[in-house]
Amino acid sequence: MTGIKLCGFQTVEDVRMATRLPIESIGFVMVPGRRRTVSLDHLPEMLSAVPAGIKKVAVLKDASLVDAVAWQTRYSFDVLQLHGTESPAYCETLKKMVGVSLCKVFDASARPVSEAGLSEYAPWIDCILLDSAQGGSGKSFNWTGIPQWQKAAKAYGLPVWVAGGLHPDNVGALIRRYGPDGVDVSSGIETDGRKDGLLINRFVERVMASGDEEERGGGTEGVLEIR
């Protein structure tokens, strides 16, 4: 089954709405000064609203190790998603300091990384996320490079998740063509910059239906009834 991460949550109501659905994880943007940057005043309440079994993900981008460790110590995230130019040495230090799962984001619009390119990251990270150059931008990338990333990641047993411009109407095609371990979305479940319950439901429904189709080896795009 394809894992689902919904990202960029800023209100307790939206967290409650989204976490009723069968998702694997929910993301909070800890990058300062962004439109979706979470309020640290509201974060504890939002984190408490996440049911056990759904992972709480902090989205970081070139955070100082001091900040990353302080946030992890204070908020006990399940995963730290590293969206910047964090080096293998940074991942190693962070992993050794906090021991939490690390998901390293790679710009999939650039050349696919080789097995050798991943080798220095592999001991310290738990997942790779392919995204477009700007996280949370709603922009897609050329998916044809995905298999090369999957091949490189497989050598280290690393799951490959995909983000970047996903929405209810393209996620099924992505899953059927490339079978990623998980999908991550933010812009595609928003209307006018706010999380939209209908789009969230539709996205999750499409992922689940596509997983079923993948297992059956078929495709039903266009005939799935959306409630």
Ligand SMILES: O=C(O)c1ccccc1NCC(=O)[C@H](O)[C@H](O)COP(=O)(O)O
């Ligand atoms: O959402 C942000 O503002 C953000 C800022 C800086 C780094 C990452 C950010 N978001 C990450 C995500 O929301 C997801 O991991 C992913 O990039 C979703 O992208 P999209 O569905 O294309 O909005």
